[in-house]
Structures are given as C-alpha cells and as structure tokens.
Amino acid sequence: xxxxxxxxxxxxxxxxxxxxxxxxxxxxxxxxxxxxxxxxxxxxxxxxxxxxxxxxxxxxxxxxxxxxxxxxxxxxxxxxxxxxxxxxxxxxxxxxxxxxxxxxxxxxxxxxxxxxxxxxxxxxxxxxxxxxxxxxxxxxxxxxxxxxxxxxxxxxxxxxxxxxxxxxxxxxxxxxxxxxxxxxxxxxxxxxxxxxxxxxxxxxxxxxxxxxxxxxxxxxxxxxxxxxxxxxxxxxxxxxxxxxxxxxxxxxxxxxxxxxxxxxxxxxxxxxxxxxxxxxxxxxxxxxxxxxxxxxxxxxxxxxxxxxxxxxxxxxxxxxxxxxxxxxxxxxxxxxxxxxxxxxxxxxxxxxxxxxxxxxxxxxxxxxxxxxxxxxxxxxxxxxxxxxxxxxxxxxxxxxxxxxxxxxxxxxxxxxxxxxxxxxxxxxxxxxxxxxxxxxxxxxxxxxxxxxxxxxxxxxxxxxxxxxxxxxxxxxxxxxxxxxxxxxxxxxxxxxxxxxxxxxxxxxxxxxxxxxxxxxxxxxxxxxxxxxxxxxxxxxxxxxxxxx
Numbered sequence: 295x296x297x298x299x300x301x302x303x304x305x306x307x308x309x310x311x312x313x314x315x316x317x318x319x320x321x322x323x324x325x326x327x328x329x330x331x332x333x334x335x336x337x338x339x340x341x342x343x344x345x346x347x348x349x350x351x352x353x354x355x356x357x358x359x360x361x362x363x364x365x366x367x368x369x370x371x372x373x374x375x376x377x378x379x380x381x382x383x384x385x386x387x388x389x390x391x392x393x394x395x396x397x398x399x400x401x402x403x404x405x406x407x408x409x410x411x412x413x414x415x416x417x418x419x420x421x422x423x424x425x426x427x428x429x430x431x432x433x434x435x436x437x438x439x440x441x442x443x444x445x446x447x448x449x450x451x452x453x454x455x456x457x458x459x460x461x462x463x464x465x466x467x468x469x470x471x472x473x474x475x476x477x478x479x480x481x482x483x484x485x486x487x488x489x490x491x492x493x494x495x496x497x498x499x500x501x502x503x504x505x506x507x508x509x510x511x512x513x514x515x516x517x518x519x520x521x522x523x524x525x526x527x528x529x530x531x532x533x534x535x536x537x538x539x540x541x542x543x544x545x546x547x548x549x550x551x552x553x554x555x556x557x558x559x560x561x562x563x564x565x566x567x568x569x570x571x572x573x574x575x576x577x578x579x580x581x582x583x584x585x586x587x588x589x590x591x592x593x594x595x596x597x598x599x600x601x602x603x604x605x606x607x608x609x610x611x612x613x614x615x616x617x618x619x620x621x622x623x624x625x626x627x628x629x630x631x632x633x634x635x636x637x638x639x640x641x642x643x644x645x646x647x648x649x650x651x652x653x654x655x656x657x658x659x660x661x662x663x664x665x666x667x668x669x670x671x672x673x674x675x676x677x678x679x680x681x682x683x684x685x686x687x688x689x690x691x692x693x694x695x696x697x698x699x700x701x702x703x704x705x706x707x708x709x710x711x712x713x714x715x716x717x718x719x720x721x722x723x724x725x726x727x728x729x730x731x732x733x734x735x736x737x738x739x740x741x742x743x744x745x746x747x748x749x750x751x752x753x754x755x756x757x758x759x760x761x762x763x764x765x766x767x768x769x770x771x772x773x774x775x776x777x778x779x780x781x782x783x784x785x786x787x788x789x790x791x792x793x794x795x796x797x798x799x800x801x802x803x804x805x806x807x808x809x810x811x812x813x814x815x816x817x818x819x820x821x822x823x824x825x826x827x828x829x830x831x832x833x834x835x836x837x838x839x840x841x842x
Contacts, residue, residue: 344448352450355439357652358476359453360461379466379660380692381653382639386631386713388612388696390588392572392580400580402614416530423457423508423532428482430499434834435484437496439476445493446481457508464659466537467743468732469816471502475655485834502816504741509535512730531730538594538606539744541733542726543772550706550722557702560587566701570615582613594726595718599663600690602787602795603749604810606726612696612713628695628714632688633678640675661692663746733772741816742774748812749787749795756785756797763816766799766809774813782807 360379378384389402427434437459438451446452453459464474471477480496496503509532518529533541545553560567571583582588594606626634639657642649655666664670677687695714702708708725710718733742742765748756761777768775777785777799784800799807 348448348450351441351448354441355451357650358439358441358462358479359458360653360656379464379653379656381657382635383657383661383692383694385610385694386696387614388610388713389614390582390612391585392582392613394579398577398579402618405610405612416525416528418509418530418532418535419455419457420508420510420514424455426453426455428456430482432494432499433484435482435494436836438481438483439479440481441479459503460505460508460535463505463536464656465663465665465747466535466660467814468504468506468536468540468741469502469743469814470500470505472497473747485836504816506533506536506540506732506741509533511732515730533728533730533732537744538608538726538728539733539746541728541731542594542606542608543728543733545722545725545727549727553722554702556587560584561701564701565703566699568699569611569613570698572613572615584613588613592727594728595720595724596726597689598794599746599749600687601664601749602789603663603746604794605663605744605746607693609710610693610696612698614696614713615698616713628712628716629684629688631694631714632691633684635694636674636678636691640671643671662690664750665747742813743816745812745814748797753786756787759785763814765813765815766797766807766811767813768799768807768809770810774815776815780807 385406387402388405390405391403393401393403395401422429426436428437437453437456438446439453440446440451459470462474462476462480463470467473470480478497482494482496482499484492484494486492510529511533512531515525515529515531518527519525557565557567562568567584567587569582569584569588572580573583575581588611591609591611594608596604597607599605639654643651643654658664658666658671658674662670662674674687677683695712695716697710698713699711700708701711702722706722708720708722710720712718745764748759748764759777761782763776765774765776766780767773768780780799781801782799783802786798786800787795788798789795797809797812799809801807
C-alpha cells in the first residue's frame with residue numbers, strides 16, 4: 295500500500311434514507327443500534343441501582359435485628375439471637391470447664407461464647423419461635439420490617455423465623471410494643487381465600503406481642519425428657535434471652551437451706567469456696583474441682599439504678615484463675631475497665647464514621663436500663679469521668695466481671711470475690727434465682743413484668759397511667775395486684791438517703807401504701823386489637839399454600 299497516495303486513505307461516505315454512514319471498513323452504525331445500546335446501558339444501570347438498593351435495604355434490616363453486632367464480638371450463634379445486645383460491655387473472659395490441646399495442656403473454655411443470651415448450646419426456640427409465620431388472630435401471616443414505609447419494595451425485610459423478633463425487644467422485658475424502636479416499622483403479610491395479598495400494620499393487630507411464647511422453658515425440657523426418656527432435640531430454657539426480672543424470684547427458705555448445705559459440703563477450713571481450685575486426675579490432666587457446681591450456680595441480685603429504682607443483675611461464676619490474661623487481655627482496675635469501655639463506646643459513636651450507632655444505642659439501654667438519648671449518653675460519660683461521681687455511675691452499669699470465690703457467714707451474709715478484685719456482701723434475702731421458667735402470672739393469669747422505666751417518670755406522667763394495667767407487690771410475696779384493685783388514687787415518688795426510691799400509693803381513705811416497684815399487667819385481651827376470626831375467614835401465610 296502506498297500511504298503517500300491520498301486516494302487510498304480518503305474514506306468513501308455515502309448517505310442514505312436510513313441515516314447510515316458507511317466507511318471503507320464496512321462499519322455501520324445505525325440510530326436503532328445506538329438507541330438499543332443506550333437502552334441496554336440504562337437497563338444495566340437500573341439493575342445495578344436496584345441491586346445496590348436491595349443490598350442497602352437488607353443491610354439495614356439485619357442491622358435493626360442486631361445481626362451485625364453479633365459478629366462484631368465473635369459470636370457465631372446458630373439461631374442469630376442477640377439477647378444481651380452487648381459489644382463494648384461483653385463480659386470479661388470466664389470459664390466453667392476445661393479442655394485440652396494435643397499435648398494435654400489445659401485450655402479454659404469460653405463460657406460466654408455459648409451463653410444462653412446469645413442462642414448458644416441447646417435449642418431455646420420452640421415450634422412457634424422456629425416458625426416463619428406468626429399465628430395471629432386473623433390467621434397465619436409473615437412478618438416483615440418496612441423501614442421505608444413502602445411495603446418492603448425490594449422484598450428484603452422478611453423476619454426469617456419468629457424467634458428473631460426477640461432481637462427487637464430493646465428493653466428485654468419479653469414484650470414487643472411501642473417502647474421498642476422498630477415496633478412501628480413491623481408489618482404483617484398474608485393471603486385471603488381468593489389468594490389476594492393482604493398487608494396490615496403490626497400495631498393495628500397487636501398493641502403488644504408476648505415474645506416469651508417463642509421460647510422453651512424448663513417445664514418444656516422436663517416434659518420432653520419424660521416423654522422420650524432423654525432430651526430429644528437438645529431443648530434448653532430460653533428465659534435467659536430476657537432480663538432477669540422476667541424469670542428470677544427471691545430465694546425461698548428451702549433454697550436458702552440448700553445454699554447452706556452447699557457451703558457445708560464444699561467450703562474449706564476458712565469457709566471459702568474457691569471456684570478456681572483444680573486437681574489432677576488419674577491421667578495427670580487438670581480438672582476444675584467445682585466444675586459441676588459452676589454449671590449449676592444461677593443467681594441474681596438487686597442493684598440500684600441511676601433513678602433510685604431497683605433492677606436485677608445476673609451473677610456470673612468462673613473457674614478461670616487468670617493464668618493466661620496475656621491471651622484474653624490484661625485485667626484492669628474494675629472502675630478503670632468500665633470507664634475505658636464506656637469511653638470507647640462514646641467516642642466511637644461521635645467520631646467513628648464506621649461505628650454501628652444503632653447497636654450502640656441498644657447497648658446503652660442494655661447496660662444502663664435507661665432509654666437512649668444523647669442527653670442520657672452524655673450524662674453517663676461525664677458522670678463516669680468525674681472523680682466525685684464515677685463510682686455512682688459505674689455501680690449503675692451492667693457488671694462485666696465474674697465471681698471466683700464465695701463465703702457464707704453464720705449470720706447469713708454472703709461474701710463474693712470477683713475476678714476484677716472487688717468484693718460484695720449480700721444477705722441471702724437479697725439473692726434471686728431462676729428455675730428456668732417465667733414468673734407466674736397474676737391471680738387472674740395475666741403476665742406482670744417490672745415497669746422499670748416508671749422510676750424516670752415525673753409525678754404527672756405517673757398519674758396518667760392506666761391503673762388497671764399497672765400493678766404492685768404490696769405484701770412482697772410475689773403477688774401482683776393492679777392499682778385499680780388496690781383502690782389507688784394517686785402516686786408519688788419518695789427518695790431515700792441510701793439512693794433508693796419507692797412509690798407511695800395513696801388510696802381512697804387517705805391511707806398510704808409503699809411499693810418498691812411498679813409492674814405492667816398484660817393479658818391477651820389488651821394485647822390484641824382484633825377479634826378472633828372464624829377459620830374459613832382466616833388468612834394464610836403464603837399464596838402457594840392457598841393454591842395447594
């Protein structure tokens with residue numbers, strides 16, 4: 295080819311009525327081809343936009359359910375339950391058992407990794423909790439989170455199984471209601487007899503949902519063993535998924551006697567039970583002396599919150615003696631440890647763009663018992679970091695240490711030694727325990743649960759409460775009676791010098807009753823807004839089921 299000859303490089307342009315440009319390369323570009331290419335590009339862009347929107351929406355749903363925070367501290371729960379809602383305040387390492395490496399060296403097993411509050415160990419959920427449908431008064435329906443009020447446009451809001459609703463119980467009181475952040479974002483979806491989709495707001499059907507109906511109790515475990523001769527399905531009580539107020543009661547006389555016998559059988563000459571004590575078996579393997587005892591101890595004690603109210607705190611027990619603190623993190627002074635944890639949470643919330651702010655808000659409520667607000671958050675931060683108030687605020691936080699030793703005096707006073715170095719003295723009268731079942735209902739078979747938020751109410755708000763739905767244990771015997779039945783006409787709070795508070799209840803004749811706490815009274819009638827439908831009119835969980 296002679297490149298100097300212009301006739302060889304001059305392109306031949308031909309115009310026709312189709313608007314085609316033809317070159318010497320025989321390349322044809324039509325307007326239709328350009329439009330098609332542009333349409334395909336637009337379609338791909340839209341598909342990518344929808345994909346990203348779906349991913350973002352699903353991530354927000356998982357975040358609301360607390361799944362991200364489970365992974366953030368290394369828990370791999372088979373049931374994706376996050377009852378504790380803890381990350382920064384995950385308890386310090388503690389152990390109930392020992393295993394061994396290939397050389398027979400001692401390994402202390404992590405008790406928290408498989409703790410009940412995070413769905414470890416056995417199967418805590420019953421059939422209703424494992425179901426993907428909720429059996430409502432209007433029929434069997436799916437539950438989904440509608441965060442953007444678009445009826446779950448991208449189809450990513452479904453609750454996988456009903457037990458996951460426990461993760462939305464912010465105050466861990468066993469009820470899903472308006473006090474929980476995402477209650478108003480829940481919706482129900484079902485299909486009528488014609489196969490037509492029906493969507494209802496969750497709050498139009500329920501004023502409150504009893505979440506305890508989704509878990510096994512010890513009664514269920516015992517019945518399972520009685521029926522099959524063994525624990526078929528490895529059932530486990532799920533009461534630990536909720537705050538201790540829902541399942542712990544004060545020790546009765548029989549239980550106090552059992553504790554005295556426990557000390558008589560296990561304490562050393564000085565009266566102490568050292569839970570970290572070990573021995574060598576016939577194979578020269580190290581064993582925890584009190585391994586069986588460690589796994590059976592289940593107690594809580596009453597502590598004062600920042601408002602002067604009482605709340606229960608579960609005690610943890612550990613056989614770990616601190617020999618490998620280099621592996622699990624150096625143990626700090628207890629107050630310093632709490633300050634560092636809270637300061638890290640506070641600083642991450644305001645200074646780390648990648649921080650899970652929703653998880654932090656939930657954790658704040660879990661460790662303080664107070665609803666999150668920036669004012670409350672700031673108050674705790676300032677209070678913990680002031681030398682004059684640090685202990686007051688630290689005492690109001692959830693414990694992170696474990697009991698490693700205990701001693702019972704003849705006068706019934708129990709001394710607890712913690713792995714953090716602190717000690718605590720309690721009377722047996724101040725101890726609570728759980729049998730793995732939820733606390734009994736009122737005399738009318740209604741659920742009554744501690745209304746801890748009431749301590750933060752002012753007098754005006756207290757007296758706006760529905761006295762038919764609020765009760766008190768006046769006789770301190772576990773029997774909850776509604777304020778209406780007691781004849782209460784007025785409530786006021788009274789604070790004592792020891793920092794505790796109580797409610798003074800004025801009844802019709804001017805007589806005053808004292809209540810340490812108030813309780814919400816819940817029953818089926820005031821939790822459900824719909825009347826029960828006849829079976830033929832009830833909805834079904836999926837359209838497919840209707841077509842069967």
